[in-house]
Amino acid sequence: MxxxxxxxxxxxxxxxxxxxxxxxxxxxxxxxxxxxxxxxxxxxxxxxxxxxxxxxxxxxxxxxxxxxxxxxxxxxxxxxxQPVADYAGVKxxxxxxxxxxxxxxxxxxxxxxxxxxxxxxxDKFPKENEATVIKVIAQQFQWNGWYPGPHGVFCTNDAKFFSGDNTFGLDKSDPHYKENFIVAKDLVVPVGKPVLVYISSLDVIHCFACKPLRITQDAIPGMVFPAHFTPVKLGTYQINCAQLCGLSHYGMRGTIKVVSQTDYDKWVAEKSKAGASAGGGYE
Ligand SMILES: [Cu+2]
Structure with a gap:
């Protein structure tokens, strides 16, 4: 042996x-x-x-x-x-x-x-009339937030309205168009109220992630996914893209600024007055 x-x-x-x-x-x-x-x-x-x-x-x-x-x-x-193997094994x-x-x-x-x-x-989404509703549109390499304005009604949008200065295809003849507005990168929400975001993408797959608010949802072109969270503290939180989406993926950041309801209403009124094109599009 x-x-x-x-x-x-x-x-x-x-x-x-x-x-x-x-x-x-x-x-x-x-x-x-x-x-x-x-x-x-x-x-x-x-x-x-x-x-x-x-x-x-x-x-x-x-x-x-x-x-x-x-x-x-x-x-x-x-x-x-154990010099000799035991062939009977465990009993x-x-x-x-x-x-x-x-x-x-x-x-x-x-x-x-x-x-x-x-x-x-x-499954348990907050009711739209009890929440802050934002349509979040991802694009290489930026987050856009489409807000309905003080009356909370989004205008319609369609691919046929797309143009150089209307990247999101908003229907300019819709009466609600005037008070809708789109912000680039920096979203604002009020504290202590559910936020309902409808997430979509203009180009490739992205992922809307904000760790301190415990939200992560893929943004998929051609589809809209709702997601919700309720911020409980005032502050500014970083949004990251959590899906490798291209060369500048690393820089696809944004912020969610959580403010008081009064400050939020003031901000909405100001932005809404400036109109849909204010702050929208790629910056
Ligand atoms: Cu991305």
């Missing part, structure tokens, strides 16, 4: 693999602690953060469990302690029970947390 040159455990490899596994674990634990989560200034962000934490706690428990088992196997069945059913327990936890997370959060995000 040919002997392998080294018997037993390779301790260098053992400690190197332990280190490689422990470093990312510490990093994840550090990041999911509530103090290190991205700032949350929206009403619906708390439940999303809870879900992220619970999923990571379960994954952490599985990781520690598997890691413990891995080290146990390395030590218990190394060549010195205990402990692993089956453990798998069942993990499956139950996963089912609770999915049915009890993930599906309700998801259904509220994609």
């Amino acid at each position: 040919q002997e392998s040159p080294k018997k037993g455990l390779n301790w260098w490899l053992f400690f190197a693999s332990a280190l490689l596994l422990i470093i990312p674990t510490c990093y994840v634990v550090y990041n999911i602690s509530p103090a290190n989560m991205p700032r949350n200034d929206s009403a619906q962000g708390g439940e999303i953060d809870h879900l992220i934490t619970y999923v990571h706690v379960l994954m952490g428990a599985l990781f520690v469990g598997w890691l413990g088992f891995f080290f146990y196997v390395l030590l218990r069945f190394n060549k010195n302690r 205990s059913h402990a692993s089956t029970w453990l798998e069942a327990v993990v499956a139950i936890f996963e089912a609770v997370l999915l049915i009890g947390f993930a599906i309700p959060v998801w259904s509220r995000a994609v």
